[in-house]
Amino acid sequence: MRFRDLNLKSKQLIAFGLVLIVVLAAGGFIIHRMTILKESFDEVATNWLPRSVAIAELSRGISNYRTLALQHILTPNPFEKKSLEKLINLQIEQIQDYLDSYESLRDRAKERGLISTAEDSLYEMFDSDWDAYQSVFQEWFLLSQQIEIEGSKRQIPGEGADQLIAGEGAILHDNIRWILEGLVENINSDAMSAATKAEELHRTTRQVLAVLLAISFALSGIIALTMTRLIANPLKKLADATESVSQGNLELQLDVSGKDEIGSLAQSFDRMAKSLREARAKMEQQAERLRQQNSELESTLKQLHETQEELLLKGKMASLGKLVASVAHEINSPIGTVLGAADVSERALQKLKDSLHSKLSEKEIQSDEQLARSLKALNENAALTITASQRIAAIVKSLKSFSRLDEAEFQTVNIHEGIESALVLLGSKKLAGISVVRQFGKLPALGCYPGLLNQVFMNILSNAAEAISEIGTITLKTYHQNGELIVEISDTGVGIAKDRLKTLFDFGFSSDSSRVKMGTGLLTAYNIVQKHGGRIEVESEVGQGSSFSVILPLR
Amino acid sequence: MAICLLIVRETRTAEVAIIAHPLVQEDSLDKKLLYNVYRGEVRSWDDGTKIKVWELGERGETRESFYDYIGIRPSRMKSLWMKQLLTGEGEPPAEAETQEEMIKNVMATPGSIGYVDKKLVGNGVKLLLLIDNKESKKPDK
Numbered sequence: 001m002r003f004r005d006l007n008l009k010s011k012q013l014i015a016f017g018l019v020l021i022v023v024l025a026a027g028g029f030i031i032h033r034m035t036i037l038k039e040s041f042d043e044v045a046t047n048w049l050p051r052s053v054a055i056a057e058l059s060r061g062i063s064n065y066r067t068l069a070l071q072h073i074l075t076p077n078p079f080e081k082k083s084l085e086k087l088i089n090l091q092i093e094q095i096q097d098y099l100d101s102y103e104s105l106r107d108r109a110k111e112r113g114l115i116s117t118a119e120d121s122l123y124e125m126f127d128s129d130w131d132a133y134q135s136v137f138q139e140w141f142l143l144s145q146q147i148e149i150e151g152s153k154r155q156i157p158g159e160g161a162d163q164l165i166a167g168e169g170a171i172l173h174d175n176i177r178w179i180l181e182g183l184v185e186n187i188n189s190d191a192m193s194a195a196t197k198a199e200e201l202h203r204t205t206r207q208v209l210a211v212l213l214a215i216s217f218a219l220s221g222i223i224a225l226t227m228t229r230l231i232a233n234p235l236k237k238l239a240d241a242t243e244s245v246s247q248g249n250l251e252l253q254l255d256v257s258g259k260d261e262i263g264s265l266a267q268s269f270d271r272m273a274k275s276l277r278e279a280r281a282k283m284e285q286q287a288e289r290l291r292q293q294n295s296e297l298e299s300t301l302k303q304l305h306e307t308q309e310e311l312l313l314k315g316k317m318a319s320l321g322k323l324v325a326s327v328a329h330e331i332n333s334p335i336g337t338v339l340g341a342a343d344v345s346e347r348a349l350q351k352l353k354d355s356l357h358s359k360l361s362e363k364e365i366q367s368d369e370q371l372a373r374s375l376k377a378l379n380e381n382a383a384l385t386i387t388a389s390q391r392i393a394a395i396v397k398s399l400k401s402f403s404r405l406d407e408a409e410f411q412t413v414n415i416h417e418g419i420e421s422a423l424v425l426l427g428s429k430k431l432a433g434i435s436v437v438r439q440f441g442k443l444p445a446l447g448c449y450p451g452l453l454n455q456v457f458m459n460i461l462s463n464a465a466e467a468i469s470e471i472g473t474i475t476l477k478t479y480h481q482n483g484e485l486i487v488e489i490s491d492t493g494v495g496i497a498k499d500r501l502k503t504l505f506d507f508g509f510s511s512d513s514s515r516v517k518m519g520t521g522l523l524t525a526y527n528i529v530q531k532h533g534g535r536i537e538v539e540s541e542v543g544q545g546s547s548f549s550v551i552l553p554l555r
Numbered sequence: 556m557a558i559c560l561l562i563v564r565e566t567r568t569a570e571v572a573i574i575a576h577p578l579v580q581e582d583s584l585d586k587k588l589l590y591n592v593y594r595g596e597v598r599s600w601d602d603g604t605k606i607k608v609w610e611l612g613e614r615g616e617t618r619e620s621f622y623d624y625i626g627i628r629p630s631r632m633k634s635l636w637m638k639q640l641l642t643g644e645g646e647p648p649a650e651a652e653t654q655e656e657m658i659k660n661v662m663a664t665p666g667s668i669g670y671v672d673k674k675l676v677g678n679g680v681k682l683l684l685l686i687d688n689k690e691s692k693k694p695d696k
Binding site: 085086088089092093095096099127128130131134135137138141142147149150151152 | 607609628629630631633634636637638640641642646647648649650651660664
């Protein structure tokens with residue numbers, strides 16, 4: 001398992017563990033060294049030096065011993081001799097103490113292996129001489145006190161006690177002094193070298209410590225950098241990536257390998273981004289579908305609106321048609337009566353005129369002004385009544401034929417009839433100033449919905465009449481060719497602008513007059529013509545006039 | 556002295572016999588008694604006879620083994636004797652120059668006690684104690 005793949009806790013533990021180990025090692029090393037140094041210094045203070053001092057004092061004690069003995073020799077006073085003997089005794093005790101002191105210190109040092117062979121040898125040498133030295137003193141004392149120990153043989157026959165001290169004693173004493181000096185020197189030099197070693201140890205300890213500190217600093221630094229790289233950088237990458245995603249950028253891929261927590265987090269992130277991308281794609285697809293549906297719905301809605309309008313109008317038309325039909329029907333009988341009456345009046349008038357003429361001459365009739373005027377008035381009015389009644393009758397007839405809108409029956413008719421009835425319905429007022437030119441060709445009967453077609457003609461004629469401001473001409477041309485029946489309605493009106501031509505057949509009412517328009521605009525006309533399988537073509541020139549052609553197939 | 560030093564350093568394998576005058580009542584004695592006798596603390600035998608202590612003058616393995624056993628350096632013993640001498644409490648042992656002389660003296664003087672190499676012990680003396688110093692002293696560092 002590579003280091004990269006360990007989890008974060010393990011990584012951190014290992015990293016800090018390393019640092020800890022180094023620090024502990026350094027600490028342990030220092031403590032160990034310090035202990036050794038302390039021991040060394042302690043040694044010097046509590047053993048080397050006291051030992052050296054003990055020997056120095058021993059040497060002095062032994063010299064004192066000798067001095068006292070010499071004093072004992074020199075003094076003739078027995079009391080002084082006695083007191084000196086006491087002092088010598090004390091001195092011997094002191095020497096014992098120094099020896100004890102030295103030996104115990106030495107034994108302690110020996111346990112630590114700090115006694116050199118030289119020191120040991122020197123001490124043994126001293127001891128041997130000290131032994132001999134004391135033999136001499138013993139001998140001297142025995143001699144000086146004239147004590148004889150039974151069986152003892154004197155080594156030095158005939159010589160005085162003093163000679164012992166002065167002679168052999170002196171030699172031994174010098175030896176002892178020399179040995180002890182050597183011993184002191186030895187101890188001191190050993191102590192010195194021990195101290196020097198301790199100092200050296202101290203110096204190297206400082207050096208090693210400095211190196212260890214440097215290592216642990218470096219190691220800590222490296223570890224800190226490594227941890228940054230292994231933890232902080234990936235985290236930053238992750239944070240940036242997350243921020244990027246929140247801004248809407250889903251195309252990121254982190255590609256962080258490694259099996260620790262950071263690695264798995266990054267991988268989860270990638271998976272999440274992928275899911276988001278897919279979700280977004282799906283959403284966009286759905287949005288697109290919704291848009292399509294929406295536009296379909298909109299067009300359907302539009303169609304429905306149109307259909308609704310159509311139906312509404314058809315309804316209106318139907319009821320209107322019914323109204324018209326019933327009104328026409330109602331009017332018909334009184335009109336018949338009026339026409340009849342007018343006709344009778346005319347004939348009666350004629351009879352009156354005839355009878356007058358038989359009785360009176362023309363001149364006489366003319367000279368009676370009242371009579372002449374009355375006759376003229378009667379004549380004119382009768383004619384007027386007839387004309388007006390005929391007109392009414394014609395209008396009613398047209399209305400009736402027009403009200404066949406609601407019937408919408410398929411019939412075979414002559415479309416000229418429809419055109420004529422449309423003209424009639426338009427009325428003289430509308431057609432005032434307009435001359436209507438008929439160029440009717442020979443047309444076969446057309447199978448169609450005459451009610452509807454009449455609406456078309458009505459509409460177009462109405463527009464043509466409107467387009468002409470004061471004086472103009474509406475030309476009606478009908479012919480057939482290539483299996484098609486063509487009705488051309490041209491006017492010399494204001495014309496239609498090119499851009500308006502495009503929206504000509506669009507939905508819209510024009511309500512610029514008080515008169516209700518029959519027909520629902522060119523849109524309905526277009527629809528009706530389309531229903532017949534035909535088309536309407538328009539040509540127009542602004543200022544010149546327009547020409548509407550209704551083209552219908554002949555079945 | 557240097558030679559003595561070398562001898563001191565060598566292995567002590569001497570077998571030392573503590574001998575006494577034939578008429579000495581004691582049949583044996585322990586280390587402590589031996590030490591006190593030589594120190595001068597104990598001056599007479601159980602029966603009242605004055606103890607005559609003999610010291611070996613000859614420096615050698617026997618002497619060293621003896622002092623090794625009783626646990627005191629010869630020089631120290633000498634100091635103790637000197638103190639007794641100075642205070643008048645007692646007198647030091649007499650000295651026999653050689654081991655042969657030691658045997659002669661111990662045989663001759665009643666109440667005597669001394670020490671010799673075991674090999675030299677004969678019928679004329681009473682053997683009180685045998686010191687077996689098989690331990691070898693290693694040279695010091």
